Amino acid sequence: MVVRVTVRRKLERFNVTTLPFTVRLYINNQVLLPASLVRALGITHIRFADVDLEYKGFMIELKGVRLLRTRHTDSRQFTIPRGVRELYGIGPGDTIKVLSIRPSVINQ
Numbered sequence: 001m002v003v004r005v006t007v008r009r010k011l012e013r014f015n016v017t018t019l020p021f022t023v024r025l026y027i028n029n030q031v032l033l034p035a036s037l038v039r040a041l042g043i044t045h046i047r048f049a050d051v052d053l054e055y056k057g058f059m060i061e062l063k064g065v066r067l068l069r070t071r072h073t074d075s076r077q078f079t080i081p082r083g084v085r086e087l088y089g090i091g092p093g094d095t096i097k098v099l100s101i102r103p104s105v106i107n108q
Contacts, residue, residue: 016040020054020099026077027092029085033067033101035074041101043067044074048104051078054097058088064104 017040023031038044049067053060062084067076080090090096 019101020097022095022097025080025090025092025094025096028079029082029090029092030068030077030079031096031098033076033078033098038074038076043076043101043103046103048106049078050102050104052099052101053080054099055088055090055094059099060084060088064106 016034016037019037019041021037025031043049047067048064051062051065053062062078062080065078065081067078069076084090
């Protein structure tokens with residue numbers, strides 16, 4: 001007699017629904033916006049956004065960053081431009097705080 005037992009584990013999801021939130025910069029200089037935050041802010045179909053960041057006391061305003069997406073999820077990523085990274089000394093693994101995300105006027 002063969003008895004099969006299926007064990008289901010509840011996954012701990014990354015549940016962020018409000019701003020500001022703190023995130024680490026990826027090795028490819030991108031910032032992840034979790035799917036729960038994207039859904040809560042209602043920016044699932046937005047391609048370009050204006051983002052306000054805080055890094056080591058500096059307030060950084062990025063205008064018209066492209067929100068990159070994958071095919072099967074609502075999460076988004078955006079790249080911090082090279083000029084901004086060099087000016088403020090932002091590098092991979094650094095912790096930044098995302099203060100606000102809003103649709104850009106160049107959103108098409």
